[in-house]
Each structure stands twice: as C-alpha cells, then as structure tokens.
Amino acid sequence: MSDHLTQNxxxxxxxxERFQVDGEQLxxxxxxxxxxxxPDRFVNAPEAERRVSMQRATHVNDGYRTLRNPVRRAAYLLxxxxxxxxxxTDTAMPAAFLVEQMEWREAIEEASGSADARELDHLSARLxxxxxxxxxxIGRQIDERGDFPGAAETxxxxxxxxxxxxxxxxxxxxxxx
Amino acid sequence: MALLQxxxxxxxxxxxxxxxxxxxxxxxxNSLVATVRNGVAVVLNDHEGHPLLPSVVCYSRGRVQVGxxxxxxxxxxxxxxxxxxKRFMGRGIRDVAHIENCPYDFVDAPGMLKIRTTAxxxxxxxxxxxxxxxxRLRAEQALIGNSGMELVGAVVxxxxxxxxxxxxxxxxxxxxxxxxxxxxxxxxxxAAIAYGLDNAAEGVYAIYDLGGxxxxxxxxxxxxxxxxxxxxxxxxxxxxDDFDHRLYCWVVEKxxxxxxxxxxxxxxxxxxxxAKELLSAxxxxxxxxxxxxxQFIDLTVRQQEFWEMTRNLVAKTLAPTRKxxxxxxxxxxxVKGVVMVGGATRMPHVQQAVGELFRQVPLNNLDxxxxxxxxxxxxxxxLAGNRPSGDEWLLLDVIPLSxxxxxxGGLVEKILPRNSTIPVARAQEFTTFKDGQTxxxxxxxxxxxxxxxxxxxxxxxxxxxxxxxxxGAARIRVTFQVxxxxxxxxxxxxxxxxxxxxxxxxxxxxxxxxxxxxxxKDSYEHARDDVHARALREQQVExxxxxxxxxxxxxxxxxxxxAEEIETIRAELATLRRLAAATDHRAIKQQVERVNRVTxxxxxxxxxxxxxxxxxxxxxxxxxx
Numbered sequence: 001m002s003d004h005l006t007q008n009x010x011x012x013x014x015x016x017e018r019f020q021v022d023g024e025q026l027x028x029x030x031x032x033x034x035x036x037x038x039p040d041r042f043v044n045a046p047e048a049e050r051r052v053s054m055q056r057a058t059h060v061n062d063g064y065r066t067l068r069n070p071v072r073r074a075a076y077l078l079x080x081x082x083x084x085x086x087x088x089t090d091t092a093m094p095a096a097f098l099v100e101q102m103e104w105r106e107a108i109e110e111a112s113g114s115a116d117a118r119e120l121d122h123l124s125a126r127l128x129x130x131x132x133x134x135x136x137x138i139g140r141q142i143d144e145r146g147d148f149p150g151a152a153e154t155x156x157x158x159x160x161x162x163x164x165x166x167x168x169x170x171x172x173x174x175x176x177x
Numbered sequence: 178m179a180l181l182q183x184x185x186x187x188x189x190x191x192x193x194x195x196x197x198x199x200x201x202x203x204x205x206x207n208s209l210v211a212t213v214r215n216g217v218a219v220v221l222n223d224h225e226g227h228p229l230l231p232s233v234v235c236y237s238r239g240r241v242q243v244g245x246x247x248x249x250x251x252x253x254x255x256x257x258x259x260x261x262x263k264r265f266m267g268r269g270i271r272d273v274a275h276i277e278n279c280p281y282d283f284v285d286a287p288g289m290l291k292i293r294t295t296a297x298x299x300x301x302x303x304x305x306x307x308x309x310x311x312x313r314l315r316a317e318q319a320l321i322g323n324s325g326m327e328l329v330g331a332v333v334x335x336x337x338x339x340x341x342x343x344x345x346x347x348x349x350x351x352x353x354x355x356x357x358x359x360x361x362x363x364x365x366x367x368a369a370i371a372y373g374l375d376n377a378a379e380g381v382y383a384i385y386d387l388g389g390x391x392x393x394x395x396x397x398x399x400x401x402x403x404x405x406x407x408x409x410x411x412x413x414x415x416x417x418d419d420f421d422h423r424l425y426c427w428v429v430e431k432x433x434x435x436x437x438x439x440x441x442x443x444x445x446x447x448x449x450x451x452a453k454e455l456l457s458a459x460x461x462x463x464x465x466x467x468x469x470x471x472q473f474i475d476l477t478v479r480q481q482e483f484w485e486m487t488r489n490l491v492a493k494t495l496a497p498t499r500k501x502x503x504x505x506x507x508x509x510x511x512v513k514g515v516v517m518v519g520g521a522t523r524m525p526h527v528q529q530a531v532g533e534l535f536r537q538v539p540l541n542n543l544d545x546x547x548x549x550x551x552x553x554x555x556x557x558x559x560l561a562g563n564r565p566s567g568d569e570w571l572l573l574d575v576i577p578l579s580x581x582x583x584x585x586g587g588l589v590e591k592i593l594p595r596n597s598t599i600p601v602a603r604a605q606e607f608t609t610f611k612d613g614q615t616x617x618x619x620x621x622x623x624x625x626x627x628x629x630x631x632x633x634x635x636x637x638x639x640x641x642x643x644x645x646x647x648x649g650a651a652r653i654r655v656t657f658q659v660x661x662x663x664x665x666x667x668x669x670x671x672x673x674x675x676x677x678x679x680x681x682x683x684x685x686x687x688x689x690x691x692x693x694x695x696x697x698k699d700s701y702e703h704a705r706d707d708v709h710a711r712a713l714r715e716q717q718v719e720x721x722x723x724x725x726x727x728x729x730x731x732x733x734x735x736x737x738x739x740a741e742e743i744e745t746i747r748a749e750l751a752t753l754r755r756l757a758a759a760t761d762h763r764a765i766k767q768q769v770e771r772v773n774r775v776t777x778x779x780x781x782x783x784x785x786x787x788x789x790x791x792x793x794x795x796x797x798x799x800x801x802x
Contacts, residue, residue: 014792029792031403035571036791037784039600039661043359043560044329046723048773049780054660056784058600065598169503176499 009063009076019074019142019151021067030064070135071162074142074155083148085155097157104164112171120175124168127161134158196329198359198561199316200367200553203305203333203347205263205390205416206520208232209547210312211554212320213563218371218551221319229546230315232389234259234307236296243311255280255443257294261418262308264390265290265301266350267342274414275422278446280439289346302350309333309354327718330357332557334549336391337363338411338577340623341635341665348662359560361662364388365395366406366574367552368518372543373399374555374570380513381407383501385531385539386549387494388519390416394498396505396512405573408504408596410497415490417453417521423487424449424478428464432474441468456480457523484526491530498534504596515539520546573598580657580665583620583629585610592657595625602658609653613645617653621667640669709762716765720757723772724750730776730783737782749775 010017013029035041037056042049066072075085104123111119134154141151199221202209207229211220220228227245235247235258242250251258259281264273270285282293291298317328333351335344344361351358365384372378378399386393393411397404425446429437437445448464455462461479468474502509515531517539522528531539559569575598581591582605592605609617618639624632643651652673658666727750735743753768 012788031571032791033788034573035402035569036787038571040360040560040572041569044562044722044726046726046773046776046780047769048777049726049783052777052780052784054600054658056788057661058602058658061598061601062603173499173503176496 008080009067012060012063013067015067017077017080018139019070019077020139021073023068026064026067030060033060070131070138071155071158074138074151074158077142078148078152078155081148083152085152093156093160097160101160101164105167108164108167108171112174115175117172117175120168120172124165124172127165127168131158131161131165134161195563196561197320197326198329198331198554198557198563199312199320200332200362200550200555200557201309201312201334201351201356202364202367202550202553203263203309203335203350204232204549205261205388205418206232207389207546208308208312209550210316211547211550212316213554213558218554218558220547220550221316223315230308230311232260232262232308234262234304236294236299239296241296241307243307252440252443252447255439256282257296259292259294259299259304261390262301262304264414264418265292266305267340267344267346268301272414278422278425278442280442288342302346302353305347305350306353309351309356313354313356328357329561330359330557332360332362332367332553332560333358334362334364334367334553335663336386336388336411336413337365337393337395337406337409338391338413340413340578340633341580341663342633343413344663348664358662359557361664362553362556363393363395363406363409363574363663364391364549365393365409365518366397366404366572367550367556368516368548369395369397369399369404369552370555370570370572371548371552372516372540373397373404375543378514381505381507381511383498383512383515383535384518385494385498385515385522386411386518387521387527388416389521390414390418392416392494392497394494394501396501396507402570403573404570406575406596406598407507408501409575409577410501410504411577412493412497415493417450417519419490420453420487420521420524421446421450423490424453424483427478427482427486428474428476431476432472434468434472438469441466441470444468445474452478453483453524456483457525480525487526491527494527495530495534498531509535512537516543517541518545518548574661574663575599576601576659576663578623578633579625580621580623580635580659581632582607582655583622587629589622589624589627589629589632592655593659597659599659599663600661602656604654604656607653607655608649609643609646609651610648612648614648614651615643615645616641617643617651617669619655619667619669621657621665623665635665636667638667638669640671643671646673713760713762713765716762716769717757719769720753720765723769724754724757727772727776730779734779734783734786737786738779742779745775746772746779 008017013026015021015026015029034057037053037060039050039053039057042053066076078085107123111123134157138151138154141147141154197212199210199212209220209228209230211218222228223230230244231248233244233247233251235242235250235254237250237254237257247258251260267289269288270276270283270290276283284291284293284298289300291300321328331351333347335347348358348361365386368384368386369382381396381398384395384397391411391413392415393409395409396407398407428445428449444466448466452462452464456478459480461477464474464476464478466474512535515535515537517528517531522545528539556572558564575596576593577595579591579595580593581589584590590605592603593601616639618637620629620637621635622629622632623635626632640653650673651671653669653671655667655669727746731743731746749772753772756765756768
C-alpha cells in the first residue's frame with residue numbers, strides 16, 4: 001500500500017512529471033481529490049479519520065500550490081533531479097540581464113513618480129509577455145533537453161521578473177490610494 | 178392502540194435519519210439562526226415572528242436579558258447593557274477604536290478586555306455565549322419540541338477578516354453556549370453558498386459584506402459543486418456602527434454639546450442609527466432628543482450631507498477591495514457579479530461606489546440581513562451528512578492574514594502567507610544565536626506588515642531543553658498548522674541532536690478546556706447532576722458515532738485489513754458498546770481513545786483508497802489493494 005504523503009506531487013494528481021502541465025487537468029484532479037479527503041467530509045467521523053483527513057487535505061493543498069505556480073513547480077522538479085536551484089545563495093547573474101533589470105526598475109520608478117497609470121499598465125503587459133517567454137524556455141530546457149542547470153538559471157531570472165511584477169502592483173496600488 | 182407503520186415493498190421503515198443542524202450568524206448588531214427544512218434553508222423566528230435577535234445583552238436586576246428586552250434597557254442602563262460585543266472579541270482595550278464613547282466599565286486583561294457589570298466581570302466570550310444560548314434555545318424549541326431528537330451541531334459564521342484571536346474567542350463562546358461547533362465559516366463564503374446555490378451561479382463573484390462592525394471582501398470562483406475562495410481582504414473594525422458614530426459626532430458638533438452622560442450618548446447614538454436608516458430612502462430626516470440636562474435637540478440632516486461626512490468610510494472599503502482583486506490576479510471586468518451582504522450595504526452611496534469600482538450594478542436580489550445565516554444553515558446541513566454522497570459541494574477557503582514569527586530586530590518572518598487555502602501547514606527552521614543556548618522564545622504574530630509592532634501578537638512560548646550546542650548548530654523546526662476552521666496550532670521541535678522537545682500553543686487569549694468546563698459548571702449553578710449527565714451524554718454520542726462509523730468502514734473496506742486486525746477492532750468496539758451502556762463517562766472516553774488508536778492505520782488506508790477512487794472516476798474494479 002503506497003502512502004500518499006510520501007508520493008510525489010505529480011503522481012498524487014495523476015500527471016506526467018514535466019514542467020509543462022495541463023492546468024485544467026491539474027485543477028480537476030485537485031478538486032476531485034480534495035472532495036474525497038477534505039475535513040468537511042469527516043465532521044462526524046471518529047477522531048482518527050478526522051486527523052488523517054486534515055493531514056491529507058493539507059498535503060493536497062501543498063501539492064496544488066507547488067504545481068500551480070511555474071517557479072515553484074520548476075524548483076520542485078529541479079530538486080527532484082538533484083539540482084539545487086540555489087535561490088538564496090547564488091546571485092551571480094549575467095551582466096546583460098542585470099542591466100535589463102535596472103532598466104525595468106527605472107521605467108517603473110519613472111511611471112510611478114509621474115503617476116502614469118497607463119504606463120504602469122503597459123509595463124505590466126510587457127512583463128507578462130516576458131514571463132510567458134521564460135515559461136516556454138524552461139519547458140524546453142526541462143522537458144525536451146533535460147538541461148537542469150540551464151533551467152535553474154532561467155528560474156532565477158524568473159524570480160527577478162516576479163519581483164518586478166510585485167513592484168508594478170505596489171506602484172499601481174500607491175496610485176489608487 | 179399502537180399504530181403500525183406500513184412501508185412500501187423495498188422501502189425501509191427507518192429512512193436515513195435527518196440530523197438537526199443549524200447555521201448561526203453572530204452579528205455585531207443582529208444575530209440569526211437558520212436551518213434546512215425539507216431541503217429549503219429557512220431562518221427560525223422568535224415567538225413573535227421576528228427573525229433578527231438584536232445582539233444586545235443586559236445584566237441588571239439580578240437577571241440576564243438578551244435581544245429586544247435588553248435593547249429596551251440600553252437608554253436607561255447603558256453601563257450594564259452590552260451592545261456590539263463582537264467588536265471586543267479577542268481584543269484588548271487599546272485595540273478598540275472610539276472606546277471612549279463606550280459607556281462600559283472596562284477591565285484590561287491579558288489577551289482580551291473584560292467588562293464590569295452588576296452581575297460581575299464578564300468577558301466578551303461570556304456575553305456572546307448569552308446571545309448564542311438564546312439562539313440555541315430558539316432552535317431547540319422550533320426543531321426538537323418533544324421529538325426526542327438532538328441538535329448535532331452548528332456552523333457559526335465569523336467575518337473573513339477576523340484574526341486567530343477573534344476566531345478562537347467565537348469558538349469558545351459557542352462551546353460555552355453548549356453548541357457543538359461543526360465549523361467556523363467565513364461570512365462572505367456563507368453568503369456565496371446561499372447566492373450560488375439559489376442562482377446556479379458559475380464564474381467569478383465578489384462578495385462585498387459591510388455589516389454592523391466589520392467589512393469583508395471575498396473573491397470566489399464558483400463552479401459546479403465547488404466554492405473556491407481566491408482572495409479575501411477587509412477591515413475587522415469598520416461597519417455600519419462607524420457611520421452612526423460619524424452622524425453622532427455631527428450632532429454633537431452642530432448642537433454644541435460637550436461632556437455627555439453615558440445615558441445621553443446612548444440616546445443620541447440610537448437617534449443617529451435611526452436617522453442613518455431613514456436616509457437610505459429619504460432626502461432628509463430630523464433628529465430630535467431631550468437630554469438629561471433638559472436641552473432639546475432638533476436638527477435636520479440631508480442625505481447629501483450624510484454622504485459627504487461618511488465618504489471616507491466608504492473609501493476605506495474600496496482599498497481592500499482592490500487589494501483582494503490584485504491578490505486574486507483578476508481585472509475588474511473578469512468579475513461576473515458583485516453580491517451585496519450586510520445591512521450597511523442598503524446605503525445608496527455604498528451601492529454607488531461599489532457599482533463604479535466594478536463597472537456594474539451590484540446584485541441585491543437577496544436579503545442582506547439573512548443571507549449569511551441561510552448559507553451557514555446549508556453548510557451545516559452538508560456537514561451533518563444530510564445530503565446524499567456526491568450531492569454535496571466542496572468549499573475551499575483561505576486564511577485572511579499572513580502568519581509568522583518574530584525574528585531579530587523586531588521583524589516578522591512570514592511562514593504562511595495570506596490567502597493560503599486551508600487546511601495548510603508549513604515548517605521553517607530556526608537556530609540558536611548563542612553558544613550553549615538551551616531555550617528559545619517564540620513569538621507568533623499575524624498580519625501583513627514587516628514589523629512585529631504593526632502585527633497582532635497571537636502567542637508567546639518558550640522551547641526549553643535544547644541540548645547545549647555551538648551557536649547556529651541547533652535545528653529548531655517550527656510548524657504552523659491551520660485547520661479547516663482557520664485556527665492555528667504551532668509546534669516546535671529541536672531535531673539535530675535527536676532530542677525532541679515539542680510544544681503546541683493556543684493563542685494567549687484562548688480559554689483552556691478546563692476553563693470552559695469550569696464556566697459551564699458555574700452556569701449550571703452547582704447542579705452537579707446536570708454537569709455529569711451532560712458529560713455522560715456527550716461521551717455516549719461520541720461512542721455511538723464511533724461505533725457507527727467504524728462498522729460502516731468495516732463493511733466497505735474490510736479487505737484492507739488482515740483477519741487479526743479485524744478481530745482486534747471488533748473486540749475493542751464490543752468493549753466500547755458495553756461501556757457506553759453504563760454510566761462512567763471517563764471509561765467511555767478512554768475506550769473511545771483506544772478505538773481511535775487501533776483504527777488509525779485503517780483510516781489511513783481508507784483515505785488512500787478514496788483518493789485513488791477520486792482520480793480513477795470511481796472505477797472501483799480497476800483498483801488493486
């Protein structure tokens with residue numbers, strides 16, 4: 001009897017172990033499993049079953065959160081292949097990329113400094129396009145070429161871009177208040 | 178003469194028994210209780226046909242009055258008439274805005290304030306328990322009568338933006354009122370259930386819930402059989418009461434009043450509330466009152482003036498609304514409908530502001546006072562097991578505020594971010610910063626700011642017995658677990674040396690089980706038999722539930738066990754059955770725990786099987802053991 005708590009998240013949701021996942025299939029599997037294990041189904045059950053239900057539902061939520069988000073999903077896959085993405089320690093990034101980052105930051109600061117909501121919207125849309133391009137790149141690196149160190153670098157870049165996304169959001173929020 | 182029941186062939190004479198369960202909306206201004214009868218959710222009225230129970234408790238003349246009779250005392254005995262007690266749940270004196278306008282004699286106590294009344298010092302938990310008890314009695318009279326049935330439990334609603342302290346206080350109040358809490362349910366989620374089921378709604382909906390003292394905004398995705406909260410935000414100290422207060426301040430200023438007595442303050446606040454309600458439908462209204470000084474107040478307030486003076490209160494609801502949309506990753510035009518909940522949404526300028534933000538007319542086709550109680554009743558009905566399997570719905574809710582721990586420099590290390598779907602758990606490792614350090618103090622906080630000082634302190638505890646090691650060598654793993662009620666448990670463990678030390682904390686305001694038992698005993702006024710009878714009945718119910726559930730599990734999944742395991746379980750169940758027929762509640766409790774232990778592995782295997790079934794579309798034949 002396999003223990004679902006030790007099962008990997010792809011097996012848990014019945015998905016192939018790849019970076020490119022079918023979001024709808026993941027959503028469907030998540031809901032179906034949660035419908036079977038959620039504590040709301042065990043309100044009248046004995047203590048032992050209630051406890052197991054909470055553990056399972058917690059685990060399923062953890063798995064869904066991991067696979068639903070591209071950065072977390074990629075990091076999870078990398079670790080399973082023995083590659084530490086080194087998010088915290090390895091901050092050496094290519095110079096060209098860092099220059100690009102500075103340009104993004106300046107653009108955001110300028111737009112928020114001049115309270116230009118339209119420009120922030122525009123930056124946000126441009127960033128979304130950039131993120132999409134990187135997801136495709138990670139997909140090729142992991143699923144097609146098995147280039148895990150290369151994927152780790154793309155994931156690190158992706159984290160920079162996600163941070164930019166948050167900054168744009170904060171700037172938009174500051175304009176609204 | 179005995180009447181014989183004759184059933185149709187093939188039909189059981191004892192159909193699945195309907196379990197009585199209720200939904201309770203414990204509101205700042207009014208509270209309600211509802212249930213599902215013949216498949217339809219209905220609010221239960223009092224003797225006089227009123228659905229709303231004013232959330233007012235009066236302690237005077239040696240008795241406790243709740244609801245309308247208590248409300249009648251508000252103007253003449255304001256010090257002992259507690260209104261809007263929800264604002265004080267899980268709160269200290271410093272946390273409550275405009276506390277100087279409250280006529281009460283407050284006592285600061287660790288974690289939660291108390292109120293001195295003629296009937297003694299009362300905590301907000303005890304006051305709320307009086308309201309809940311009145312609703313429990315109303316439900317029992319309406320549903321049980323002489324049928325001999327029991328209320329299996331209640332779903333009690335809380336504002337989505339309530340923090341852990343406020344949730345725990347609400348649960349404690351319900352237990353103190355003698356209610357078995359099936360679940361704490363977020364108010365906007367309850368409203369979404371009622372709205373979604375009544376309208377067969379699909380897609381993304383926003384629930385804008387402005388009650389008497391709290392504001393919530395929740396964004397939900399509704400799809401067949403699933404209510405998924407994508408983000409929630411709000412303000413646990415903003416509601417209709419604040420609009421009353423603004424108008425009251427206006428009256429005080431216009432009439433040039435100062436140093437009002439508590440009685441006069443009460444009178445003017447009541448007048449302000451009535452004027453606010455009238456201004457929802459009239460262009461202007463008069464406020465008149467005679468004060469204890471003999472001064473006569475007669476003012477006319479125009480709708481436009483009222484809107485102007487409360488404009489920034491409305492704006493204070495829009496900022497959290499935008500934040501929730503952003504957290505959900507949604508643009509305004511992706512929201513299919515905005516459901517308005519709470520009495521304060523009747524104000525036209527609130528409707529207008531929400532309509533402008535979402536660029537659509539808000540949905541008002543349900544009673545904003547009742548919808549939360551109705552949704553809670555529907556959820557209680559599901560949790561009690563009254564709907565056939567496969568015909569239930571799944572509710573996926575979130576935590577409203579991040580949970581974290583204090584680190585060096587008064588900063589917060591977030592462990593669980595806001596809007597995490599519950600139940601959820603996460604662990605984080607910490608280490609010692611001094612050589613030979615054997616203890617470590619932990620400070621658990623809730624909030625989304627970076628500084629501990631800007632967050633709510635939930636609990637402090639100390640982990641002792643860490644083996645002396647060099648600084649940085651200890652590995653202390655702190656685990657946060659939030660259950661389906663949104664309540665937090667924290668445990669910590671030092672793991673590097675193999676020496677384990679663990680502690681589970683309940684937030685500091687929380688009452689221990691012993692305290693609750695003591696309060697229950699006090700409320701029975703030393704009627705020992707009652708307390709014993711109640712404890713025995715509780716254990717017997719638990720035993721029956723366990724026997725029933727275990728036998729049904731054995732019928733369905735005995736193949737997951739070897740013969741020896743089956744025999745052990747059966748033997749323990751037989752013992753439990755024997756003990757449950759006697760009167761020793763402690764022995765029953767011990768045996769229930771024994772059965773729990775021996776059935777633990779069985780429960781795990783059954784859960785694994787149901788997960789497999791869920792994934793393979795109930796194709797049981799294809800599942801191997």
